[in-house]
Amino acid sequence: MSGHLDAVLARVDAGLEQSLERLYALLRIKSISTDSAYKAECQRAADWIVGELKGIGFAAEAHATPGHPVVWAKGAAQEGPHVLFYAHYDVQPVDPLNLWRSDPFEPTLATDAHGRKIIVARGASDDKGQMMTFIEACRAWQAVTGSLPVTVSLMLEGEEESGGKNLPPFMEAHKTELGAADIALVCDTDMWNRQTPSITTMLRGMVGEEIEITCADKDLHSGMFGNAARNPNQLLAEIIASLRAPDGRVTLPGFYDDVAEVSPEIKAQWQGLGFDEAAYMAQAGLSIPAGEADRSVLEMLWARPTCEINGMIGGYTGDGFKTVIPAKASAKISFRLVSGMVPEKIRDAFRKHVEAMIPADCSVRFTSHGGAPAITVPSDGTYLQQALRGLSDEWGTPAVITGSGGSIPVAGDFKRILGLDTLLIGFAQIDDAIHSPNEKYDLDSYHRGIRSWVRILAALAV
Template sequence: MPNSTTPSSSQALEAVLARVDAGLDASLERLYALLRIRSISTDPAYAPECQRAADWLVGELSGLGFAAQARPTPGHPVVVAHGPDQAGPHVLFYAHYDVQPVDPLELWHSDPFEPQLRTDANGRQIIVARGASDDKGQMLTFIEACRAFKAATGGLPLKISLMLEGEEESGGVNLPPFMQANRDELAQADIALVCDTDMWDRQTPSITTMLRGLVADEIEITAAARDLHSGMFGNAARNPNQVLAEIIASLRAPDGSVTLPGFYDDVAELSPELKAQWQGLGFDEKQFLADAGLSLPAGEQGRSVLEMLWSRPTCEINGMIGGYTGEGFKTVIPAKASAKISFRLVSGMDPDKIRAAFRKHVEALVPSDCSVRFIPHGGSPAITVPADGDYLRKALSGLSAEWGKPAVITGSGGSIPVAGDFKRILGLDTLLIGFAHVDDQIHSPNEKYDLDSFHRGIRSWVHVLASLAE
């Protein structure tokens, strides 16, 4: 039987959507109020602002009938809210209320914390402010959808909980222990929802079902006890820059594959169905590379760029340093050289296994009169949502109903650690549904969120929640 508050007909659903449309100006004002809060999580000077943002959210959610609290952590609070019990599935929505610093301030066209509604060069209305897209605007699409249900039907369509973080932009180190400490409470949900991703294009909604994991390690090679004069010691003394270069060069084969033994043991091939869908997305590989000033794809030969970005693991050198790097020239053989190396992992790969394989590979190449030190910089597993899952099917149906075209399933080359934490700690799969665009300039000056993304994002969540409640 449907819940009393669940739209059981197209007429009821249209009433909720009509409420979204009629209340858009008020929704926008609430977004502006949140955007004005300077919740920069990485700077301790803004800790009171992070608390203020958490308290603001508690007030809004409490007003909608949620039991909401700003729970303390060693850092910034986590807002936890639970709606009334309902029959049917229980969803746990995640977003973050903290934002990046605004530097360089001189490149902003207006105060980063005084939101502006402007018309861009393409005639689109955009909301300009720090956090407009990442992630306050996206977060409020969900909360405003709940508000519309409450106003139009008197209640929510299903059991809804929210967990809103205040440290995503500064590492999120306190969230996993918080989730572990509150596991019994949070794991009661059936599925996690995250709104912190992009659409495929401006008219095509998407659900990200594949996120790569990450292993990051720093290696430091030490040879001589001090820096040496290259004229007096050249040839005779080991050069750690050379050792480091040989190690790095050994990590990839000529065909672009990673050489670590066992690296691909747990990597599955794409299903023919998903591969065909990706081929039908119309992705322009040449333009993608051209936009970055490149023309030739690297990585594994015989793979499409989307395959390499979304479904294949990788090894990248993120930084190298050794010897004299200042102005001019210094003929020195350095005592030390170091590099920062990361591996993006796909579903099935064990971060600990990859880290161990990497370190064993490096140690085997370090000469006996040199030493190596490893400095770990975190790791997280990849996640994959089953392509035939019922929640995924219903969410795709809801998105398609709003946008009038089939929603697509996409992968992501990046890593969103909280999605892995949902699986590892709470045992929950995650649906990543976002309404941002690649030109939103997140983390950069003049960050923006399309007004259409905000409006139709709210409407999309109405459709998704109604579909999930069926």
């Protein structure tokens, strides 16, 4: 297959205009998964994708779920590895509509302030444009050679933007077939910068907890009960303040027991990325990093666990003033986990820590908001090295290995359910405004993303 590489790349270049028209057709479908009013549109998107995949030689079907369909497709068996590609065809709502400069479901090829061509539409970057880079790479291989370099399966989700609760059961139900793959590929991430492609090999996991503290059996007059009655806001503040030490470390017993240090080799790679801590903090209007005092910002984001207070509610929050001691106070708290940490262990440690601080005449109620482990792909893995080589050849600069402070639950599901490692390879840019008005995808990201997948498939076949 490697002997056909130049011809396949030439096919991508020659067919770019037609490829864009196919992308535009998909972008016009209003597949907003979280809004039931668009259920038919999500089905239409799934059916459209099935039709395109069948047209390039895949056996494809839109599988019904209690929510929106999962598109599952498989190409002809080939020698070499079997890859399972994942992306999602659903999109976020477009609100506020008045901030869009054009119809969010009528894709526009525009020019940005830097003279770059951009595709503007809801889903252009997250994730329809990214998904189509892979499908179009498969199309080019089929057109030139009549086959693909490796065995390819696709699993395309319709509920990623609304929780994705029906995908794990689908994976469990089709575990034997899906688990026949050797490696999972996900195109839902970005590049390190516009000149440097990257593969994300570290994703943090997540534990979400909500606590509600109850003290008195009703709201109380603060003049009549002040000092004498326990104030749940005060108690909640004490609990939250106790979660971190002055040096930024999380104080839960055993919190760091399973946290491994990053190897010197990986630290050296990160130091070579030229990450500007000051510029990064300035994006948030800040200048002084918080968190663990002896860690770099990049290390804290990619390789260290965290505890964050996402919301606090208690007492009167309306206009004006009300002198009340509330009966209840609550908070939403999340923990980002790194490889080796067990979500259930962290949840248990947190709950025990809180319970130990609750007075005997008060109570606490816990609500779980899910949990998933972190994932790490071995940096010396064969498939990773092959993919890095394909990316480097396309972009003319060495592709880099990066981490991510966020969580992509499907990557954890691939490991937990199917036993598969995941390569997260995407071509989005930090300024793509995903989930926001005027979402865009660089034309260069789309075009060279297709070319990149062409090269990666060839590299995986070696």
